[in-house]
Amino acid sequence: MTPFPTTPAAxxxxxxxxxxxxxxxxxxxxxxxxxERILELVDLVDLDVSPFDDKKRFDxxxxxxxxxxxxxxxxxxxxxREFRKHCRILVSVGACAINGGVPAMRNTVGLRECLEAVYxxxxxxxxxxxxxxxxxxxxxxxxxxxxxxxxxxxxxxxxCPPSGDxxxxxxxxxxxxxxPDLPYVLCKxx
Amino acid sequence: MNDIQVSLGARKIIIDPVTRVExxxxxxxxxxxxxxxxxxxFHIVEFRGFExxxxxxxxxxxPVIVQRLCGICPVSHHLCAAKAMDVVAGVDQVTxxxxxxxxxxxYGQVLQSNAxxxxxxxxxxxxxxxxxxxxxxxxxxxxxxxxxxxxxAIFVRKFGQQVIAATGGxxxxxxxxxxxxxxxxxxxEHRDALRGEVDQIIQWCCDALELHKGFVREHQALHDTFAxxxxxxxxxxxxxxxxxxxxxxxxxxxxDGAPILDGVRPADYRDHLIEEVRSWSYMKFPYIxxxxxxxxxxxxxxxxxxxxxxxxxxxxxxxxxxxFMAAGHGGPVHATLAYHWARVIGxxxxxxxxxxxxxxxxxxxTDLVLTGQRRPEGVAIIEAPRGTLLHHYQVEExxxxxxxxxxxxxTNNNEAMNRSVTKVAIDDLxxxxxxxxxxxxxxxxxxxxxPCLSCATHALGDMPLIVSLxxxxxxxxxxxxxx
Numbered sequence: 001m002t003p004f005p006t007t008p009a010a011x012x013x014x015x016x017x018x019x020x021x022x023x024x025x026x027x028x029x030x031x032x033x034x035x036e037r038i039l040e041l042v043d044l045v046d047l048d049v050s051p052f053d054d055k056k057r058f059d060x061x062x063x064x065x066x067x068x069x070x071x072x073x074x075x076x077x078x079x080x081r082e083f084r085k086h087c088r089i090l091v092s093v094g095a096c097a098i099n100g101g102v103p104a105m106r107n108t109v110g111l112r113e114c115l116e117a118v119y120x121x122x123x124x125x126x127x128x129x130x131x132x133x134x135x136x137x138x139x140x141x142x143x144x145x146x147x148x149x150x151x152x153x154x155x156x157x158x159x160c161p162p163s164g165d166x167x168x169x170x171x172x173x174x175x176x177x178x179x180p181d182l183p184y185v186l187c188k189x190x
Numbered sequence: 191m192n193d194i195q196v197s198l199g200a201r202k203i204i205i206d207p208v209t210r211v212e213x214x215x216x217x218x219x220x221x222x223x224x225x226x227x228x229x230x231x232f233h234i235v236e237f238r239g240f241e242x243x244x245x246x247x248x249x250x251x252x253p254v255i256v257q258r259l260c261g262i263c264p265v266s267h268h269l270c271a272a273k274a275m276d277v278v279a280g281v282d283q284v285t286x287x288x289x290x291x292x293x294x295x296x297y298g299q300v301l302q303s304n305a306x307x308x309x310x311x312x313x314x315x316x317x318x319x320x321x322x323x324x325x326x327x328x329x330x331x332x333x334x335x336x337x338x339x340x341x342x343a344i345f346v347r348k349f350g351q352q353v354i355a356a357t358g359g360x361x362x363x364x365x366x367x368x369x370x371x372x373x374x375x376x377x378x379e380h381r382d383a384l385r386g387e388v389d390q391i392i393q394w395c396c397d398a399l400e401l402h403k404g405f406v407r408e409h410q411a412l413h414d415t416f417a418x419x420x421x422x423x424x425x426x427x428x429x430x431x432x433x434x435x436x437x438x439x440x441x442x443x444x445x446d447g448a449p450i451l452d453g454v455r456p457a458d459y460r461d462h463l464i465e466e467v468r469s470w471s472y473m474k475f476p477y478i479x480x481x482x483x484x485x486x487x488x489x490x491x492x493x494x495x496x497x498x499x500x501x502x503x504x505x506x507x508x509x510x511x512x513x514f515m516a517a518g519h520g521g522p523v524h525a526t527l528a529y530h531w532a533r534v535i536g537x538x539x540x541x542x543x544x545x546x547x548x549x550x551x552x553x554x555x556t557d558l559v560l561t562g563q564r565r566p567e568g569v570a571i572i573e574a575p576r577g578t579l580l581h582h583y584q585v586e587e588x589x590x591x592x593x594x595x596x597x598x599x600x601t602n603n604n605e606a607m608n609r610s611v612t613k614v615a616i617d618d619l620x621x622x623x624x625x626x627x628x629x630x631x632x633x634x635x636x637x638x639x640x641p642c643l644s645c646a647t648h649a650l651g652d653m654p655l656i657v658s659l660x661x662x663x664x665x666x667x668x669x670x671x672x673x
Contacts, residue, residue, distance in 0.1 A: 024260050025261040029362055039340075051209055052210065052328055054327055054630065072238065075214070103238045106238065117241050124463060125465055125474075136216060
């Protein structure tokens with residue numbers, strides 16, 4: 001199969017960035033659940049920093065940023081702040097970004113106890129185990145924080161995950177300059 | 191863009207985040223004064239702590255909580271937890287309707303997950319080139335250059351998601367299983383809609399296989415050697431040795447194909463598997479107890495599923511398996527890039543199984559749940575899209591979970607992914623100026639395993655890719671990020 005020649009640069013399209021913080025990647029999968037509308041999305045926006053491509057750092061201002069996941073470590077906080085700095089509109093997508101979600105269940109237990117249960121007391125551990133603390137690992141936060149407690153968030157798309165339809169409608173309205181006031185059926189948990 | 195001026199001298203390269211994988215990871219590579227690789231590591235940098243915070247929850251809640259480990263393979267965790275909780279509920283064999291509903295959901299899930307890895311995440315490397323421009327090297331670039339592949343990507347994944355939604359009410363984080371069975375059968379309107387599409391899906395999966403075999407033929411030497419080494423393999427197989435991704439006994443083989451383990455029951459896993467913790471990653475390093483830390487590591491996932499099974503029980507996938515195994519000349523296939531080939535064969539198999547199930551009237555049965563004598567403990571193993579997944583729970587008399595242990599697929603590949611990263615670093619980086627394209631070679635090796643770093647960080651984490659350079663003292667000279 002031979003690639004088609006690449007088309008010359010079209011007029012600038014709005015830009016979209018996405019990031020996955022402490023979540024399960026399900027909101028990113030739900031974005032793929034727009035199915036064949038992916039082709040419309042490609043026509044509508046330019047994808048900037050995202051786990052779906054290999055652009056790892058911002059080098060320009062972006063129109064819309066989608067945040068999946070809450071903040072459980074310093075890396076998350078750094079990435080979220082980078083997104084706030086570079087995105088004109090920032091949207092919390094899904095339960096983890098909005099209120100910490102399932103990962104925030106650790107807030108009721110405490111970080112040390114979670115680490116000890118996994119790395120010191122697991123039933124299939126080799127020897128006594130150890131709690132990983134190498135220099136290449138980010139500092140863990142005492143609690144898991146929702147995104148809006150770390151930076152200002154402009155809009156919220158609820159769900160675990162929000163459906164592909166919800167993400168599509170919200171995104172489309174934002175990209176075409178409208179407020180994403182979605183009908184109830186797209187915002188309620190089914 | 192990243193422009194690292196590489197001068198002679200010891201340095202550390204950091205790739206952070208690793209992209210086009212699910213979750214958060216990072217690679218560090220230390221080079222000495224002569225530019226030779228001294229150490230290469232793939233770190234999982236997130237920790238979540240599911241094993242602890244699940245404690246105290248009612249055991250029947252667990253299948254819908256732990257599926258939040260992963261948004262790509264929530265079904266695998268949902269089903270594996272449910273199988274473990276069947277044991278807790280005192281049910282050793284669920285009804286045919288429950289068994290087949292779960293299988294239908296599982297094969298739909300493996301189909302869509304394999305499609306995401308192969309098409310959305312990995313195909314840009316294979317179709318556009320490892321060192322193709324960053325701006326195009328993604329699924330959008332593939333859709334633009336190869337519209338046909340873009341179509342397969344969208345519609346094969348969509349079909350798998352529709353199978354999940356038909357069985358569990360929604361595409362991501364569905365709910366079907368309860369301890370001892372399921373909560374619904376398959377509505378006829380869903381069955382008929384899926385029947386109408388399944389033949390086209392099988393055809394597209396076969397087309398994808400032919401496309402991929404073309405890639406292999408054109409890049410035979412690269413395919414056979416890239417990030418490659420002999421290893422042990424592990425997966426579950428059916429009692430007759432056939433491929434079964436939902437249930438069976440644990441089998442492990444060595445690099446020559448000789449058995450190490452066979453027919454191991456899930457409840458006995460601790461007699462055979464043990465996990466090491468290393469200070470520099472939140473992901474543990476499991477190994478086969480009898481072989482020890484040095485030699486006991488193994489690979490799991492599509493490559494292992496093909497290497498371990500004696501046959502596949504569906505015709506198109508079986509023919510493809512024979513063709514694939516010929517590359518092993520009688521032994522296992524060791525090529526790391528062959529993970530992709532195996533993954534596409536798995537997609538064909540899943541689509542064939544889905545078709546069989548859609549014509550099975552048991553799916554409209556009404557006998558959904560069994561009950562039994564409550565037990566204090568349950569262990570289950572399933573073949574998730576990325577390989578062998580194990581859930582182990584203890585439940586006290588008031589039905590609250592008191593202990594949870596999860597060995598997820600990606601964790602089983604931890605040592606192998608690190609070895610692949612090291613091998614590519616040595617083979618491809620040594621003596622070269624470090625470019626963004628060369629660094630992508632490292633990520634290509636990681637993507638072959640389709641790591642699910644969310645799953646792997648049930649202990650807390652995230653997965654991006656950064657490469658940084660350190661001098662001989664360990665201080666970072668420069669960081670290169672792929673953009």
